[in-house]
Every structure is written in structure tokens, then in C-alpha cells.
Amino acid sequence: MKKKNNKFHSNRELINIFAPYFKPYKSVLFFDLFCASMTTVSEIVLPLILRNMTNMGLEDRASLTMGMLLKLGFLFLVIKTIEVFAGYYMQRTGHIMGARIETDMRKDLFDHLHKLSDSYFNDAKIGQIMARITNDLFDVTEFAHHCPEEYFIATIKIIISFIILVRINIPLTIVIFMMIPIMIFATTTFRKRMRRAFKAQRNHIGEINSQVEDSLLGVKVVKSFTNEEEETRKFDKGNREFLQIKKESYKQMAGFNAVTRVFEGLMYLTVLILGGYLMMKGSIDPGDLVAYVLFVTTLLTTVRRIIEFTEQFQRGMTGIERFSELMQTDIEIFDEEGAVELTEVKGDIVLDDVSFKYHDNDEYILKDLNMTVEHHSNVALVGPSGGGKTTICNLIPRFYDVTDGKITLDGQNIKDFTLKSLRQHIGMVQQDVYLFSGTVFDNIEYGSPGSSRESVMEAAKLAGAYDFIMELPEGFDTYVGERGVKLSGGQKQRISIARVFLKNPPILILDEATSALDNKSEKIIQDSLEKLSKGRTTLTIAHRLTTVQNADKIIVLTEEGIVEQGSHKELMEKRGYYYNLYTQGGKSLDTMDLDNFK
Template sequence: MPYFKKYKNILMLDLLCAGLTTVSEMVLPLILRRLTDVGMNNFSDLTMELVLRLAILFGILKIIDLVAGYYMTSVGHMMGAKIETDMRSDLYTHLQTMSDSFYNETKIGILMSRITNDLFDITEFSHHVPEEYFIGGLKILVSLFILLNINVKMTLLIYIMIPIMIYFASKYQRRMKNAQKEQRVHVGNFNSSIEDTLLGVRVVKSFANEEMELEKFETENEKFLGIKRKYYRSMAGFNTITKLFDGLMYLILIITGGYFMMKREIEAGDLLAYVMYVTSLLNTVKRIVEFTEQFQKGITGIERFEEIMDEKSDIVDSENAVDIGKVEGKIEFRDVTFKYEVDTDNVLEHFNLKIRPGGNIALVGPSGAGKTTICNLIPRFYDVNSGEILVDDKNVKDVTLKSLRDNIGIVQQDVYLFSGTVLDNIRYGKPDATDKEVLRASDLAGATEFIDNLPEKFNTYVGERGLKLSGGQKQRISIARVFLKNPPILILDEATSALDNKSEQVVQESLEELTKGRTTLTIAHRLTTVQNADEIIVMEDRRIIERGTHEELMNKKGRYYDLYTKGGLLDKLN
């Protein structure tokens, strides 16, 4: 209903046109009734003048019918398409606001199905639901009024059958709805499984597991066929019920019509009109029956749309959130405790940390020590359970998410490049950047040299997820992207750990240039990459066990010293 409200004028005109086409259609039996009665009872009154008057009346009504029908088919359908577009836009916008925890629990394939398949049928649904039921209701009421004037007894018998038919048909209708919803759920899971396999096709091939993946696919494919079978059986039962009552109504019409003709309680013209109105009534019921499949698809799509829209993000701007503005880069953790799920252990407990503006801090420690968690809490990808995080002495919960994240740049180990050109991916850091600014960012990231050797330079297509580029090339593009953004706070999440030694050296030089003048948090896998940090923080068991410069920690000969002298790989801590 909220989406109809925006197009209420179009909807009202569409329903007016639906009314005009209905009236035009329902006048024809009255015209034929008039001709038949005059021809059989008062033949002398059947003049060419009468015939022409009735013909002109029908012609005018037919023109009205054509014009109204054109509007309903063109503008009415476009209203449905606009509603579908609005709903898809709202759904996509809503998904952009959801937190990381939502995406951790939801398969992307399912979300893709919600955005695309579930809303495909909204166009037909939005247009035809008000139109079909308005026409159906109008025909039933007008037919009832006219038929009661022809013969009350016959009409009561016919109309008693309609609610009985609806009662039995509704049982199959519910089964159709449940099967349709089950089908949509399965399509989402099916899409997600296919997406997972195709994106990991190299892994599948490397383990020669094509047959196993094919078996999984066939199992899901057969399950999908079973759901379809259940749906079509329900639809067959629904159609059979309606056709049964269709036949019963005509049977009643033949018996009672013949009986009342014998009793002279109904004229030939009246019976002709009566048959035409009952036929029109039954065609209306059939039309609604035929529309039932589309109706169920639309209802299922709307219900699944509502399910996502009713999901509330746990990371939102507070009511009085303010724009943080351009920050200096001071960061403070005050007595922070955090865990990812209600039934899991704390990742951080009463954690405290201060970072001065422009400070270069390195976080080292084994997996699960809380390093990545610290970096995820600063831009509010998650919210702390207790304590607070301050940026420039402002609680991150009291500032808008956009203004906070505008001041933070992140370079991750697993670089994500969008399908598009090199230029598109660098410019993502600042969508309104000029070509000159992009080139400068590329130069600072040490990426221009390899980009100039690409077939179309900056306009080279990188492939899905950047598959056409090496790990080092993708990483330098991601660094150029952050250079273009130019944030005062920088987070480096094991940015070089997945690279070979040569690529790591090139990327490390780019990162050293990037960190100049910025508050930097570095999660390090190789200790040799963090020797120049202002302070190195060693974490273990959700707490800080050592901190200091490289020289201080080496002189202390503690945990960091043991690790460094045994090869400098953090895996040794595990």
C-alpha cells in the first residue's frame, strides 16, 4: 500500500478505465436482449432505426473500451514496473545499511534471489491485483442486480454456488502459496550453492572434484523439481475444483432455464441475456483463477521482501549523532569488552589502548588474539558490549557512520576489486576524483609502472574480483584507492602476508609512503615489516602482554624477542 500511494492518481485512473471496460462489456447482453424481445414479441417495432441506435451505442461503448484498455495495458503496467523498481531500490538501500554480523549469517546467493527473482512478479501483481479484483467485484455486483431483475430463484441458486466454490478452492490455494514460498527459499539456497561452486571452480578442479559438485547440483536440482511438482499438483486441484463448479452452474442454468421457459416465467431474450451474464461471470472467475498463480508468486515475493526489510541493523546512527568532521587521528579504547555472539567467549576483556594523532602502531599475536577485532571496532563494523571507543575524544557511537568511515582507510589482506576497469577501482576511493588525481594516487602507490604495461592501461578490464591481475598488482590498486581517499586514520590488516617476497617488498614501500602523517594501525604477519613502528603491541589471550618499540622489546628478551629470533613468523606463537 505505501508503494501504491505514490502512484494513486495513476491507480485511480486505471481503476476508472477498468470500470469503463467492464460497463462496455456488460451492456452487450442488454442490447441483444432488447433485439431478441422486440423481434419475438413485437416484430413490427423491429425497425432499422432501432437497430442503428443500438449499433451506434455499442460502437461508442467499444471505442471507450479500446481507449480504456490501451491505458490499462500501457500506463497501468508501467505503474507496476515503477513499483517493482521502487521496492528493489528500497531493498538494495536497506541492505547497504546492514552490519557485518547480518552478512556473516546470510548467504549472498539468497540476497541476490530476494533482489531479483522475488521482485520479478511484482510488476504484474501491482497492476493486476487491484484491477482484476475491481473488475471481478464490479461484474459480480452488476450481474447480481441484473440477474435478480430477470429471475430471482435462478440467480440465488447460481450465487449460492460461488462461496462454496471459493471455500473448496481456497484449500488448494493455500497449498499453492506454501509451495511457492518453499520454491523461492530453495531458489535462494540453490543460487548460493551454484555461486559458491563457480567462484571456487579452481579449487574444484585442483582437487578433481567435478563429479562430487555435479552430484550435489543434481540433488538440489531434483529437490527443486519435487517442489515444482507439489506446486503444480496443488494448482491442478485448484483448477479442477473451479471447473467442477463451472460445470455445475451451467447444469443449473440448463435445468432451471428450461423449467422457467416452460412455465412462461422467463422470456427468450431474458434467457439469452441471462446466459451471457452467467458466462461473463464464469469467465471472470476463470480469469481470477488463471491469475491465482501470478497472485501467489507476487504475494510470496512481497512476504520475502518484508522479511528482509524487517531485519534491523544493529549498527545505526544514534538519534543525536553528529558529523565528526576532519579528524586529527587520536584513538582511545576505554575498558572495552567485546564478543561476536551471545553464546561465545569474549574476544576483548577490559581492553585499554591510546594512540596519539599520527602514531604508527603495530598489533602482533596469534590468530584469535583480537587484533582484527580491534581494527573492526574503530570504524564500527561491530559495536562494543561495554566500554567505549573514542576518536578525537568523541565516542564513535555519537558520530554519524558516514563521517566516521570517511576518515578511515583500510587495506586488507584479501583485496576486493570490483568488476570493471583499473580506473574504476582506483576511483572508488573518491568517486569525483579527476584523472590527474587518480594518476597521482597510482604513482604514490607504485602502481603506474605495471598499469602502463597493461593492454589498455587504466582502461584495462580487471575481471571478476580482479582475477586478471596478480596479488601484488591488486594490492597496489587497493593502496592507490586509499591514497585517493586520503584518510587521516589508516588500518593495514595483514596487507602483505599473502604476497611473495618480491611483491611484498614493492607493496611495503607503497605502504610506508601511505602511512606518512597518518594514524596507522598495522596487523602484522611478518615481524620484519613492523620494525619501524612507533610502538609494537604483542597480544595473546585477549590482552596485551608486551608493548614497546622494536629495540625495547628486543632488549626485554620476552615473547617478542623469542618470536623474532626464531624466524619472525607469528605462526610460531600458535
């Protein structure tokens, strides 16, 4: 899996990645560039007007009439008016176009993130992802608007300036324009270093975001261990490293600007000395020299704008590069070619010679496992940690794909179904409940978006959550806080069960759903789960063995695979592995030395 692409992309490669995002807005872009050309005209016209006025004044002052001046003034006024309206369009619509491109890119990035497998998020830092989806793309917005404009305007000015200046004096023009490619070459090293420095900034600000997020989400742990000073020390270290990176970027920017200013001075010096010499020899008129100086000033202003834009350009390129790195991360779990919609579900699940290992690990979690869960039956998985119980629960909805073997649903390989339709028919209640920031209603409705309020309330009643919800300050409209922080563990679990009731799936997976609860909450939730399990194919990972006594089949799973299976009564009569777990372990897996039973 490509978690991170460390290849340094050339500017051309990055622009090729970015260019398709202009396609929906090409008419806006073309008119924006047309307006950019209009704003350029007034800058070019003024030196020509002054050149004619100066030469006419020196040759025949009487030819400079008031009528002539008014005509020239009116011409400039018309051109300036056009420039004002064109500039307004560029500032308004051009920026909106950039914002729309940013929106499109953020949507694509968000959609792509949801297609990545769990293994990607096991290693990824949310702070880094957040930096890429927010700060990086904001820089891309500015790039999307200004990059075409700035380079288009610069190209027009350079070409027109060259044509006009060549007609004024060829030798002087050649000398001036020979300096431009030399200047570009001289700044190449600084531009590359700036790009690397900006990318390092983006990477490090993502690290800082991750550290802040980690520290604030675990603030209770920090306080309970009185480790505030340790967190401050770690943050201060990262903050100072970020300062050093910014120092390096500013150092390269300063070097870049210094080199360009040297060449800027050389150009003016050339015009001053060589231009003065040519005027002294009569090869160039005074008015032409004035126009020449103004055109060189326009040219240098253009170059200076490009130089100043280079920082924004490099930030934009860095944003595109980090965007492309994430977009090029492989999607491991996807719809196979010819996948069909899963519609009618009976609920027979079979694991046929299933083996599984993570990509970065040579050790198999599961090896040649065979297991059957009959439709409408309740099958419990018990055994020590590391046996692969949770892995099985993750393989059935294809959060991971099997390494070898296959899993079938109603006799058909689950890979033959589309991911969306497969997962729509599976409901999961997990030990670690995640509630979204929003109201109680929002979190239950998430099980079936668009459901009526009556349906949500009925689901809450079935989950045994209705009474405590109605006691909350605003009932179903009570804000639960980040990750449901305002609710107890038992309350959060009941809301998650109500969410599954609303989804009403034919297959149910219960992953240690009561393990973290006190006895009272466990009893309430166990009753809700039994009600939820009726008429569904249910796979339960059991933490406390007393909760699975009524299961149709109990499968004892260890690192060696399935060691026993049968009903609670059958396994107790067999007096084997399960019997020892149940009788000697206090009926709870977390109070046992499981190694004694291997």
C-alpha cells in the first residue's frame, strides 16, 4: 500500500495533476484571462503616449495642441475604465473560481479518504490529514486564481515589451533580455529549496495539529497523571522545530529576492549607461529612451510580481503535491469488476479456509480457518486476545480483505457484492462507541438518514434508551458533545444500539458490546441486545462468558484456531477448554490467566 509518496514531483507533473480541475470553469478562466489582458493594455499604452509626446515636443513643440492632449487623455481614460471593470471581474469571479476549485478538490479528497481501508488509518495521523484538507487547499485556491493570471499577464508584457523595445533599439533590447534567462537560472536553486522548505512546513504543522489533538482528546489522562508540564515540553519542542523550518524557508526566500534584485539593478544600470551612450551617439531619441526606461520599469515590475508570486506559487505547488500524495494512496478495498447489489439476505455466513495477515506483518492472525454461522442463529466467539475474534468481525463487512480463502454470504463470495450494499445489510455494535458531535436524534438517525422522528423514538424505545433520553435537558435534541462526552458509557452504548435498531439489518455483529460497562448497565444493554438479535444472524464476541450462555453455538478461538464449538450445555458437559474458562476463570475473560488453558 502506498501510504506516502516521497517522490519529488516536477512543477509540470503537478500542474498536469491540477489542470483537470479547471475544466468545469474553462469559460470563466478564459474570460478572466481576457480581462487580465485588458488590464495589461493600459500599462503598455502609457509609455507609448509619453514617448510620442516627448518626441513631438522635442521636434516641434507647436505640434502639441490642446486638442491632441485631450484626445490622448481620452484614449487613456477609456483604456483605464476598461481596466477598472476588468480588474473588478478578476478580483471577484476569479477568486470565486479558485474557491470552487478548492471545494471540488476537498470533496474529492474527502471521498477518497472514506474509500481507504482501516490499515491506512491505523498508521495515519488525523492532524496531518486535517492540514492537507484545510490549509493546503486554501493555498491551492490562491494558486488556482493567481497563477494563470500572473503568468499570462507576464507573457503578454514580455512579448509586447520585446517587440516595442526591439523597434526602438535592437542592441540594447538584446542585452536586457539576455539577462532574464540568466536570472531565472540563477534563482533555480533557491526556488527548489523554497519548495522543500514549504513542504516541510506543511508536514510539521500537521505534526503539531496531531500532537495538539492527541493532548486535548486525552486531557483527562494528562491531568490524572499531572503530566501538563510533559505535554508542554513536547509541544514546545515541536513548536521550536517548526520555527527552525520557517527560518530556513525565509532564508531561501531572502536569497531568492537578493539574486533577483541584483539582476534588477544590472538591468537599470545597463539602460542608464548603454542607453545614455546610444543617445549621446544619436542612435536613440530622448523620447525613445524615456519610453525605454518606462518599458524596462514595466518589465521589471512584471518580473518583480512574478518573484513575489513565487512564494505563493511554491505554496500552491506544495499544496497540490500533498493533495496528490493522498489522492494516490492505494484503495485496497473496492468493488470487484462485475460486483452486484446485495438485495435479499438469508444470512448464512461461511468462512472457507480463511487466512489473514496485515501487509506489514509476516505473521498470520488467522490460518486456514473454517467456520459456519447459520441464518437467524446467534454464534458467540470466545477465547484469549490475539485469537482473531475481532479480525473475523472486520473481515465479514470487508473492512479488510482475506489474504487467502473466501467468505461467503448465502453461498456467494462477499467480494461479488458491492461494498455499499454488503455493509448496508450488516449492523455493528462495538465496545468503543463513537458518537458524532450533534444531538441524540442526529446520532440515532445516522443509522438510517432521513428517518422520521417517530421511527427514531421507536428505535430508542427498543434499545431501552427512551426513558433516559427524555430525562436529558432537551430530550432528543440534547447536544451530546464531542464523541458523546456528555453521556455515560451505558447511555452512549444504548444510543448506538438504537442506531442499529433503526438500520434494521439482517446480520448483526456484536464486538464486546458490554465489556466496558458496570453490572447494572450491562443487564439493561444485554436485554436490548437480545431483543435486537431476534430474527437476525448474530455474531457475538463475548467478554463475559455469562452473556453467551444462551447462544446457539459458542466457538472457542485461540491462536491455534478453533479448539471447541457447541452450545453452552454441550461444552460444559465436554469439560474441556471452555469448561475451564467458565468454571475457573470467574466467568469473565479479563480475570483469567488464559495461558493456563492453552
